[in-house]
Amino acid sequence: MEQDWKQSRGSFFTAFAPPAFWLTLFFLVPLAIIWAYSFGKNISMTEVAVTGTLSNYARIADPVYISIFVKSIVYAALTTFLCLIVGFPVALAITFAPDKAKAWLLLLIMLPFWTNLLVRTYALMAVLRTEGYVNTVLGWIGIGPLPLLHNNFAVVLGLVYVNLPFLVLPLYSALDRLDRSLLEASLDLGAGHIRTIREIVIPLALPGILSGLLITFIPALGSYLTPDLLGGPDSQMIASVIERNFKRANDWPFGSALSFILMYLTFFAIAAQTLVAARRRKAGGEA
Amino acid sequence: MSSKSPPAPLDYLRRWPLRLWIAGVAFFLYAPLVTLIAFSFNESRRNIVWTGFTFDWYAQVFQDDALIEAFVNSLTIAAISTVISVILGALVAVAMWRFRFPGKPVFEGLLALPIVVPEICMGVAMLVFFSRILPWPSDLPWPLDLGAITIAHVSFSFPFVAVIVRARLLSFNRELEEAAKDLGASEWRAFMDVLVPHMRPALVAGALLAFTLSLDDFVITFFTSGPDTVTFPVKVYSMVRFSVTPEVNAASTLLILITVVLTAIGLRMQGKDIARAEGGA
Numbered sequence: 001m002e003q004d005w006k007q008s009r010g011s012f013f014t015a016f017a018p019p020a021f022w023l024t025l026f027f028l029v030p031l032a033i034i035w036a037y038s039f040g041k042n043i044s045m046t047e048v049a050v051t052g053t054l055s056n057y058a059r060i061a062d063p064v065y066i067s068i069f070v071k072s073i074v075y076a077a078l079t080t081f082l083c084l085i086v087g088f089p090v091a092l093a094i095t096f097a098p099d100k101a102k103a104w105l106l107l108l109i110m111l112p113f114w115t116n117l118l119v120r121t122y123a124l125m126a127v128l129r130t131e132g133y134v135n136t137v138l139g140w141i142g143i144g145p146l147p148l149l150h151n152n153f154a155v156v157l158g159l160v161y162v163n164l165p166f167l168v169l170p171l172y173s174a175l176d177r178l179d180r181s182l183l184e185a186s187l188d189l190g191a192g193h194i195r196t197i198r199e200i201v202i203p204l205a206l207p208g209i210l211s212g213l214l215i216t217f218i219p220a221l222g223s224y225l226t227p228d229l230l231g232g233p234d235s236q237m238i239a240s241v242i243e244r245n246f247k248r249a250n251d252w253p254f255g256s257a258l259s260f261i262l263m264y265l266t267f268f269a270i271a272a273q274t275l276v277a278a279r280r281r282k283a284g285g286e287a
Numbered sequence: 288m289s290s291k292s293p294p295a296p297l298d299y300l301r302r303w304p305l306r307l308w309i310a311g312v313a314f315f316l317y318a319p320l321v322t323l324i325a326f327s328f329n330e331s332r333r334n335i336v337w338t339g340f341t342f343d344w345y346a347q348v349f350q351d352d353a354l355i356e357a358f359v360n361s362l363t364i365a366a367i368s369t370v371i372s373v374i375l376g377a378l379v380a381v382a383m384w385r386f387r388f389p390g391k392p393v394f395e396g397l398l399a400l401p402i403v404v405p406e407i408c409m410g411v412a413m414l415v416f417f418s419r420i421l422p423w424p425s426d427l428p429w430p431l432d433l434g435a436i437t438i439a440h441v442s443f444s445f446p447f448v449a450v451i452v453r454a455r456l457l458s459f460n461r462e463l464e465e466a467a468k469d470l471g472a473s474e475w476r477a478f479m480d481v482l483v484p485h486m487r488p489a490l491v492a493g494a495l496l497a498f499t500l501s502l503d504d505f506v507i508t509f510f511t512s513g514p515d516t517v518t519f520p521v522k523v524y525s526m527v528r529f530s531v532t533p534e535v536n537a538a539s540t541l542l543i544l545i546t547v548v549l550t551a552i553g554l555r556m557q558g559k560d561i562a563r564a565e566g567g568a
Contacts, residue, residue: 002384002385002386002387003385003386003387004386004387004388005386005387005388008386008474010474011385011474012382012386012388014378015378015379015381015382015385015386016378016379016382016386016388018374018375018378019375019376019378019379019382019398019445019449020379020394022375022441022442022445023397023398023401023442023446026416026438026439026441026442027400027401027409027412027442028397028400029416029420030409030412030413030415030416030420031400031404031408031409031412033412033415033416033419033420034408034411034412034415037415086312086315087312089299089305089308089309090308090309090312092299092305093299093300093305093308093309094300095299096297096298096299096300097298097299097300098298098300101300105300105309108313108316109316110550111546111547111550112316112317112320114499114546114549114550115320115542115543115546116502116503116520116539116542116543116546117503117505117520118505118520118523118524118527119320119323119523119539119542119543120319120320122323122523122527122531122535122539123319123320123322123323123539124319125527125531126319126322126323126326126531126536127318127319127322129531133318133322161315161316161319164312164315164316165316180297183297184297187297218403218405219405219406221405222405222406222407222408224406224407224506225505225506225524229527229528238407239405239407239506242407242408242411243407243411246411246414246510247510252415255411256411256415259405259407259408259411259412260408262405262407262408263404263405263408266403266404266405267403270403
């Protein structure tokens with residue numbers, strides 16, 4: 001049973017105070033500052049006055065920025081979708097693999113996941129560039145060289161490449177929890193594999209699948225490195241615009257407003273997923 | 288089991304379309320990394336035609352003082368932030384597991400924030416914090432000059448450690464701690480001798496995760512590092528922005544090697560811990 005904190009104040013504060021202090025000072029305060037800045041304006045090179053203005057948010061309504069937000073959402077959604085298509089069969093095979101093969105397959109997926117993001121992006125750059133491997137192979141069969149790098153295709157491919165493990169692991173843990181006898185029953189009763197997957201596996205594992213989609217969508221939406229290194233001049237996503245406003249344009253209030261819109265989008269995605277999952281659970285309970 | 292027997296209905300791994308699919312995915316995930324590693328040993332600078340085996344690029348990496356410095360910085364930051372993250376993460380996990388207190392659900396939500404907030408937002412928040420609120424002096428002796436980066440790394444790592452440790456605590460039998468206290472152990476003794484051993488596998492897993500998160504982080508470090516406090520990913524970033532060179536391949540290969548070794552150590556230690564826990568039970 002949980003203990004009331006008042007019963008043992010000393011231990012409670014010893015355990016609770018240091019992390020709470022750290023979280024407040026080194027995370028919540030910095031976020032609060034940029035939240036305040038998003039309602040401010042530059043009064044000199046190094047000073048921002050928080051005036052309560054909404055002009056930074058009004059500027060985001062400019063079609064240029066709207067289109068960047070839309071593009072970021074579309075790319076993140078496309079990435080998530082492609083990861084699902086590529087990753088689902090893998091997760092399915094891992095789930096029903098014998099123990100030994102399962103451990104190796106999980107390692108196969110985990111190892112790139114543990115490898116430095118920058119290194120992985122760089123590896124992709126090296127194979128996609130004009131003098132890279134893919135183009136050499138294409139050259140042998142008489143196609144190309146194709147412009148594979150520094151365009152939108154490279155960005156989406158890169159996002160799928162770096163985020164795929166993020167989706168396979170939660171998918172696997174969702175599928176692993178399924179009651180196998182239901183699947184066997186469906187197959188015994190004559191449903192094919194595709195139909196079993198569509199009508200048994202997916203509906204039952206849906207909450208887990210949704211949270212896996214969310215885990216992939218959120219980092220893809222805010223990704224900075226991949227579009228920056230693999231993209232071209234027209235493949236900016238929202239994080240690049242935020243970076244530019246902080247590091248180069250020195251327009252911190254506007255950058256802060258953009259950051260908060262990105263954060264609100266993230267929270268919205270989480271809330272939507274929670275809501276859908278809760279509704280599914282309720283519907284399941286009534287059925 | 289003979290491989291000639293027909294596959295069981297759910298044994299998807301033994302169906303050839305799925306085998307092919309997994310092979311394709313493995314190729315997709317590994318081919319770029321394998322190419323990168325292979326060409327760190329290639330003589331040719333142009334990086335595409337194999338002209339001969341060489342260690343030259345590694346020699347160059349080890350002579351590149353800026354790269355070495357960045358590498359040492361990265362490992363130092365990762366080590367310090369791991370220690371702090373494990374302590375803070377374990378403390379908060381125990382506090383949340385053991386106590387009821389007002390505002391607990393709100394605190395729980397706030398603790399999850401560093402996990403879900405986009406990296407870029409946290410990066411710019413840290414940039415503003417460390418330039419306007421708590422300017423970190425840049426002339427401090429090493430490794431104190433890495434303080435700002437280390438603090439930022441702890442902020443995004445310790446909530447992950449907390450999640451892992453809390454999951455582990457669910458399987459703890461509270462009566463054990465009660466028994467220790469009944470037998471005269473102090474609060475602290477009971478914590479160290481009963482609770483900490485139970486948490487150990489989670490502490491190892493958490494430490495490993497915190498270390499990798501720190502070593503891996505580019506975005507947040509990019510916004511908190513100064514001209515004299517460059518980490519390995521930030522340095523490599525400035526190199527790859529302009530060209531693909533064998534030196535970068537060699538440096539990246541070293542980083543991959545470290546990751547693989549760390550993962551192997553972690554899996555081994557966890558395996559042993561689990562074996563011990565199950566053997567003892």
